[in-house]
Amino acid sequence: MDIDKLARRNVRELEPYSCARDEYQGDTGIFLDANENSLGSVLTPGLNRYPDPLQKKLKAKISDVKNIAPENIFLGNGSDEVIDLLIRAFCEPREDRILIMPPTYGMYAVTAGVNAVPVVRAPLTFNYQIDTDAVLKKSAGVKLIFICSPNNPTGNCLNDTDIERILINFDGLVVLDEAYIDFAPERSWAKRLARYPNLVIMQTFSKAWGLANIRLGMGFADRRIIELLNRIKYPYNVNGVTQQLALKGLSRESLKDKMVAQILAERRKLAARLEQLSIVEKVYPSEANFLLVKFENARTIFNYLIDKQIIVRDRSRVVLCDNCLRITVGASNENDELLQQLMTYQGAQ
Numbered sequence: 001m002d003i004d005k006l007a008r009r010n011v012r013e014l015e016p017y018s019c020a021r022d023e024y025q026g027d028t029g030i031f032l033d034a035n036e037n038s039l040g041s042v043l044t045p046g047l048n049r050y051p052d053p054l055q056k057k058l059k060a061k062i063s064d065v066k067n068i069a070p071e072n073i074f075l076g077n078g079s080d081e082v083i084d085l086l087i088r089a090f091c092e093p094r095e096d097r098i099l100i101m102p103p104t105y106g107m108y109a110v111t112a113g114v115n116a117v118p119v120v121r122a123p124l125t126f127n128y129q130i131d132t133d134a135v136l137k138k139s140a141g142v143k144l145i146f147i148c149s150p151n152n153p154t155g156n157c158l159n160d161t162d163i164e165r166i167l168i169n170f171d172g173l174v175v176l177d178e179a180y181i182d183f184a185p186e187r188s189w190a191k192r193l194a195r196y197p198n199l200v201i202m203q204t205f206s207k208a209w210g211l212a213n214i215r216l217g218m219g220f221a222d223r224r225i226i227e228l229l230n231r232i233k234y235p236y237n238v239n240g241v242t243q244q245l246a247l248k249g250l251s252r253e254s255l256k257d258k259m260v261a262q263i264l265a266e267r268r269k270l271a272a273r274l275e276q277l278s279i280v281e282k283v284y285p286s287e288a289n290f291l292l293v294k295f296e297n298a299r300t301i302f303n304y305l306i307d308k309q310i311i312v313r314d315r316s317r318v319v320l321c322d323n324c325l326r327i328t329v330g331a332s333n334e335n336d337e338l339l340q341q342l343m344t345y346q347g348a349q
């Protein structure tokens with residue numbers, strides 16, 4: 001597969017902007033190259049300096065934790081930036097398409113729309129798995145196929161055999177969004193990255209790591225793909241405060257694992273108790289930190305919960321999600337309160 005041929009022509013031919021910090025790699029010296037404030041900062045010392053544009057220290061640490069070489073890692077302002085850069089690097093506006101499998105994460109289609117890139121839809125099957133025949137049949141003119149596993153909002157993982165069939169038979173990039181993979185780590189494709197040059201894996205610090213606020217997303221792929229993304233990103237796309245906090249966070253992987261275990265235990269408990277309610281028609285199996293729940297009348301229940309200041313995600317108007325709410329697994333007391341309110345609602349029917 002010729003990754004360079006896949007990229008947009010203008011991106012291939014682009015001369016990347018060389019920022020001041022690209023030219024000298026050392027930590028010490030007299031830095032008079034970037035028009036920073038040499039006296040210091042109005043806040044913490046160090047904030048006067050531009051951050052490392054390629055986040056080398058952070059990538060080295062992520063490389064250790066994930067067992068992926070630094071040259072195969074891209075870091076962005078959330079996975080959302082990775083999605084945007086992939087579309088901009090590979091899709092000629094109004095010409096090349098992306099393919100998505102609804103019901104899925106909304107940002108793929110939104111970002112394609114912003115970039116004037118048409119979206120082809122091959123919905124999941126009734127049991128929320130990939131319709132591989134439909135995907136391959138509709139893939140003419142498609143540069144990127146987005147697969148989300150575990151999928152948002154359905155919560156399930158997509159079958160490995162289907163993902164592999166697409167990887168082998170599709171001649172564009174397959175973007176596998178593993179935002180929720182820390183809740184089902186044995187399902188990650190990261191260990192198979194070297195085998196598929198057209199595979200891009202996205203992960204994030206926003207879910208299991210509990211760092212949604214610092215905006216840090218990861219892309220893992222063949223180095224030629226990483227180079228293309230580096231070429232078109234903003235020079236300082238990941239700020240220094242985020243880089244520092246992520247480094248610190250990565251040294252606390254065991255705390256992340258402990259929270260994941262706790263969330264999984266809460267999820268099982270919450271699912272079992274929801275299933276006992278008569279207003280609940282179905283709790284879908286989940287491998288993530290949320291549950292997709294089918295109610296008799298989702299919209300009414302959504303509004304009732306809002307009134308009680310319990311906010312869940314209404315997915316009832318999404319394809320294949322009739323009358324469904326997506327409920328994030330909360331802390332134990334929050335789940336108790338949710339169940340209490342649902343029982344009160346049920347009692348009044």
Ligand SMILES: *Cc1c(COP(=O)(O)O)cnc(C)c1O
Pocket residue numbers: 077078079080081105148152177179203204205206207212216217
């Ligand atoms: C939450 C989520 C993300 C994370 O996005 P960030 O920009 O990294 O916060 C990515 N993909 C899916 C499917 C998600 O649900």
